[in-house]
Amino acid sequence: MESLLAPLGGVLLVAGATFLLLGGLGLVRMPDIFNRIQAGAKATTLGTLLSLAGIACLQPAWAAKLLLIGLFILFTNPLSSHVLARAAHRGGAEKSPLTAVDRLAEDQRGDQA
């Protein structure tokens, strides 16, 4: 059991760090602010949770505190990215020319009409 837990923790750590790297790469490569929020929020949330799980496997005594940190991130990160995306949309941020549909703008136009 002990011999299995440590390699599992290492693999989880590397997987989490890979997702963090992919999030950073998406932040650099994506064309507009909404795509960047998408890449930055989701990939890094998964990456941090996997990293914390890996550390919990390597140091089982810290599992409770790591679970608390993970729960905070799981609850607050999607919320904050949503608030930021709403602020950007209301502020009229530029969309990529590849954007096909914008349901929120359609809804707002429908309310006014």
Add this chain to the structure above:
Amino acid sequence: MNSMSPLILGLSVLLCVTLIGAALVAIRATRLPIAILAAGLVSLIASILFLVLAAPDVAMTEAAIGSGLTTFLFFFVLARVRGAEKDGDELAGDELAGVKHDGVGK
């Protein structure tokens, strides 16, 4: 002087590069919200560096006051000032869609 492990040394060098980059943005930004954000980023990296130097209490104080309270306080005051000077010309609007003028000065 005790020797650092090469991993922690490399991580510290990366953190120092990030710290200097954020400080340069804080100095050269022409719009106030960006400068405040960059100052918060400097606090974040500084508190991680305090942890590298094995001072968790200092790092926690820096996290709560430097990165948290100061940033919030600056934004509250900035909103107050902007409300008081409705006709003011110094705080240019259009911060979100400010693609035309880059915030970092040339």
Add this chain to the structure above:
Amino acid sequence: MVDLLIYLAAALTGLALLLALYRFVKGPSTADRVIAFDVLTIIGITAIALLALLEGRGIYLDVALVYALLSFLGVIVIARYLERGL
């Protein structure tokens, strides 16, 4: 072998830090910098947890807990400011 995996994870995390810093410096709008700030805080939480693992000191995790709370509050305050609702 586990040590090697931890080294690899730390290197990948550092690379992610540099990529997010590039977006923070480059801009172009304030919202871009806010999302880069958020990502940098999350990467910082992971770096603090990795540092706690490397040094073997569980007390470092308290700082990560403080940042997990602060990043949320910070982004909410900044987004409200940008919406002109503060």
